[in-house]
Amino acid sequence: MEMKEFYYQDGLRVSVFNLDHKAIPYHFHGEVSDMMYCSRGQITIELPDADEVYTVHPGEVFQVPHPSKHRFVNGAPVGTLSRYVLLQIGAFDINFVPAAKEIAGQFAGRAMTHVADGAVYIEGRKNDIIKLADHFEQEKPEVLTPEEQADVVEALRCFASRGIEAGHPQAAGQR
Known part of the structure; x- marks a missing residue:
């Protein structure tokens, strides 16, 4: 598993995850939701x-x-890389789950x-996300390959x- 965290400003955090066949550990966030976009392979989400x-x-x-x-x-066949782009809005926090x-x-x-048609809730940040896509289309973060850059955009x-x-x-406090 390879995580490339390359942007965290103004309450927007963007990361790229290249998954071999080691899973991201079970965790939860108290303040942010994970919005993921599958760009390669297949991603399985366990809740x-x-x-x-x-x-x-x-x-x-x-x-x-x-x-x-x-x-x-990584839900793809063994030996196949899967990749997802993660967007989080708000103050980042993470809590790993024992057992x-x-x-x-x-x-x-x-x-x-x-x-197939999942919804994402972007908290009124559409223009900020578009500006960020425009920025990354013009300027590649050092840690990303050109393919990863295109996936992020x-x-x-x-x-x-x-x-x-x-x-x-369904987020806490909105039930």
Whole structure:
């Protein structure tokens, strides 16, 4: 697993994750939601509190509302790299979950729900996300390859075009 965190300003955090077949550890956020865009391979999202497993393919998005426990897994065949672009809006925080092996066991062999038309809630930040996409189209962060740069621009444009300009309705305090 390779994480490239390259932008965190004005309440917007953007990262790229290249997943081999090691999963991101189970975690949750108290303040931010994870909005992910699958750019390569297939990403599986496990949500233990909801007892749900989802899968997204290239060009598709998924949002995990805070404070849901979750992890992202490479759902593509072994030996195939999967990549996703992560956007978070707000003050970043992360809390790792103990007893991850026990949690992972509940998802072994489970059927997944494919999310083809996932919604993302961008909290009124559409113009900021578009400006950020324009910026990264013109200027490549040092840590990114040209392919990753193109994926980031595509992901940000997707978040802006499909985004609902409100907070996630399932996020803490909005139930």
